[in-house]
Amino acid sequence: MTQPWIKSPRFDGLFILLPPFAALAVVLLLPERFRSTDEMPVIAWVSLVLLIDVAHVYSTLFRTYFDPARFRPRRTLFLTIPVLCYTVGVGLYSLDAGWFWRVLAYLAVFHFVRQQYGFLRLYSRTENAPRPYRQLDTVVIYAATLYPLLWWHLTPGRHFNWFVDGDFWQTASPQTGIRTVLTALYIGLLLLYAAKEVRLYQTRQWVNWPRNLLVAGTALSWYAGIVLFNGDVAFTMLNVVAHGIPYIALIWVTSRPSRGVWASLLRSYGIVFFLGVLVVLAYLEEGLWDGLVWREHPSVFGMFGQLPPVQTDTWLAWLVPLLSLPQSTHYVLDGFIWRNRPEG
Template sequence: MANSQGLVDALPLTAAPAQRAPRQNWILDPAQDMAAIILAPLLVLAVALIMFATLGAVAATALIVTTHIVMTVAHHLPTFIRIYGDVELFRRHRATFVIAPLLPFSLSMAAGVWLITHDLPIENLLYVFLLAVIWDPWHFLMQHYGFMRLYDRHNAAPRKLAARMDLLLCASWFIAIMLAAGEWLAGLLEDLYQSAGLPLLLAFPPHMISALQQLSLFVALAATAAYAVYLLWCRRHHYFVSRSKLALFASSFGVMLLTYTPNALIEKLAPGWSFKAGFAAVGIVHMTQYLAIVWRYNRGLAAQPQRARAGWFLRVHARGGWIIGAAYVALCLGYGELLTTNWDSRWLMALLISLGLTSTLMHYYFDGFIWKLRQPDNRGPLALPALANTQPSTTRDQAPASRVALRQLAYFGIPLGVLSVGAVSVWQGAQSDYLAHLLQAQKLSQSGQANGAASEARSAFALMNGQLPIERRLVELHPSADRQAKLALLIYNQSRLEHLVLPTLAHRSPDASGLAEHRDHVREAANWLQLALDSGDPIAHAGRPQMNADGGRRLLAAWLREIEPERSVPH
C-alpha cells in the first residue's frame, strides 16, 4: 500500500456533483474497519497504557518493541501472497519479482560471511537495515494516505484536487510530528555514524532542527486551514467527503502527536514513556491495517477465478471466514517470528538477517507499484468504480532481464554499497571505542609497559577528538539526558587524557596553562552532567550501561571537588 501513488486515483474523473450523498464505503465492514483500521491507533494506545500501568515502563516498552519487530516482518508476507496469488500481476512484473530480491540478499549474505570469517560479531550485520530505516517513513506515510483515498473514493470533486489536498494534509503533519519528536532523526544520524561511518549529522548546522520544527509546524497549521477551506468548498458543491477518512486522520495523527513528541499528558498517563514505545505502538497499527487491506484484496481476487492462482490460494480466499482469516494472521505472525528469532548459529543468523532485509526492502519496493489503482486490474478486487479513459494493464517488464537487473542495482546496490563500505571501515577499527583503548592503556601502565600505554592513550585521544564534535552535535539535535551524560564523560576524559595523562606518560609535568584549561573542561562537563541529572531521565548509555542517578551524582561531586575542593553537591 505504501508508495501507492495509484491510490490517488481512487476517485471518478468526473467533477459533477453527486445527486445524492453516497453511503460510506468500507474495506472490510464497519465493525472490522473500525477495529483494524480507523480506531486501531486508539485501541493499540489503550493496550500500551494498560501495559505501562501493570508491567512498568521497562518491561512494557520491551514487550511493545518486540511485538512491533515481529509484526513488522509478519506484514511483509501478505505482499508476497498477493504477488503470488494474482496471476496477471505476476505476469506483468515477472522479471522484477524474480530478480529484485537477489541483490540485497546476496550483498547482505556476503557481508555476513565477511563478519564470520573475520571472527566479528554477527550483530554488526544489522547495519544493512539502515536503508530500511530511511525508507520506512515514506512507506508509512503513503500507506496512511492510500487509506484516506480509499475511504474518500465516492467524492466527486476533481480527482487531482482531492488527492493533492489529502496528501498535503498527511505529509505536512507527518513531517511536523517526526521533526517535533527529535529522537528519530538524531537516532538515525547517530546510527549512520556508528554503524556505517557516515558523519552526516555534522552537515546539520546548530539549532537547525529547532528552526525546521517551527517551520514544519507553521506549514502543517497552514495546510490544515487550507484543508478546512477545501472541506467547506466540497460541502458547498455537495461533494461527498468521507467521515471515516477524517476519523482515520484524526486518530492516527492524534496518537502520533501524543506518543512521538515529549508532552506532559503522555508522561502523566505512562511515566517512563519514550519515543521508542510510541513509534513501536503506532507501527503495530500500520501492520493491522495492511493485513486488512491485503485480505480484502485477495478475497476480491478469488471472485475472479481467471486471475486468481488455482490451488490453495483460490480455495482459501474464496471460502474466507473467521477461521481462515485467523489462520492467515497466524501464518503471517509465524513468518515474522521465524525471521526475528535469535539463534546461537552465526551462519543461521546471517541467513535470517539477510532474509529479513530482503523481505523488508521487497515489501517497500513492490508496494510502490502493485497498488497503483489507475490500473483496472487492481481496482476490481477492491470493488472500486471504473475510471474513464483508462486502458487495460500492460506488461511492465518488457525490458530484457539484464536491464531489469541494472535497475535493481541502482535501487539497492548503490545505497547498500555505500553503507557496506562505511561499515567495513568501522569493523576494521577506523572508529573503535575510545574506552577500549583507555582500559588497555591502564592495564599496560599498571604492568610497567610505558611505551605501550602511551601508544594506546594516544589512540584513545585521537578517537576522542573525532568523537567530540559528533557528540556535541547529537546533543544539539536531541538534548536527551543520556546524550548529555555521554558528552560530559567524553569532555572530561578527553581533557584529563590531554592535560594530565599524556604529559605524565611522556615524563613531563602538566603545565599551569594546561591545568587551567583542564579545569575549564571539567567545569563544562559538570554542567552537562548536572543538566542530565536535573531532567530526571535515565542517564545510562552505551559507554556506561549501568550508570544511574546516584552514580551520576557521585561522579559530579568528584568532578566539582577536582576543580573546587571546598564545594559540595546538594542532594
C-alpha cells in the same frame, strides 16, 4: 453520496480506521515509563513487533507469490526484486553496516508514509472535489507523517529508533527555531484542511467520514508516537498498530488467491489459516535473527538458541541482508502491487 468504504463501515471502521485511535488510547493508559523511556517488555515486543510488524510483511505473499493469477503476468518483476534487494543489501553491508541499516530504515519510512497516501486515495475515489481540494488532501496526509519525522531528525535523544541506534540522521543538538517554523506551517495546514471540510459540507451537505478519520488518525498517531511521547513502547505501538493492522486487513479483503493450493487452504480454514501463516513465518524469521545475530529474546526463541552466533563481518554481510530480505522485498514490491484499484 455514499461513503467510499473499501469493504463496509464495520470492517473499515474496526480494522483500518480504528487502530491508530485504539493504540493512542492504550498508550495513554500505560504507566508513565512506557511513554518516556526505552524500556520494552518482552510481551510488548512479541505483541507489537513479532505478531504485527513482522507478520504484516508476510501478508504481501497472498497478493504476489501465493496468487498464480497475479504471479504469472509479473513473474519477472516478482523474481527480480528479491535478487536486486539482496545484491544491494550485501553491497551496502560490506561497505558499512551503518549505511545498510540507514538505507533500510528510510526505505521502510517511505513505505509507511506511502501507505497513508494510498488509503487517502482509496477513500477519495468517489469524490468529485475541486482539484485544489484534492491537492490539499495530499499535502496534509504527507505533512501528517513528514512533520513528525522531520521533528525527530531535529531532536536528538529520542528513546526509540526504527531498526537500530543511529539509523536515522540526526542533528547534534535540538534545532528549536526550525522546529518552531515547521510546527507553525503544520498547524496552518491542518487549519486550512478543516476550513476546506467546512466549506465542502456547506456546499454538499455531506462529509467523507472515512477520509477524515484516516487523516485524523494519521495525524494523531504520528504526532503522539514521535513528538508528544518519547518512549519505545509508545512509539512502537502507535507506529506498528496504525500501519500493520490496516495493511493486513486490506490484503485479506482484496487479495486472497482465487485458485491454487493457497486458495484451497484459505477456503477451508479462512482467517485462521491466513493469520497462522503470517505468525509462523514471522516467528521463524525472528527466531533466526535472535539465534544468529541479536540474542535478545532467549525466552521467546529457546530452540533457536542452539544456533551458533555469527560475529564476523564477512559472514554478517551475507547473512543480515538475507534475513532482512522479506522486509526489503516487501517495501519495494509494495510500490508496484497497489497501482490498480483493489478488487472486492
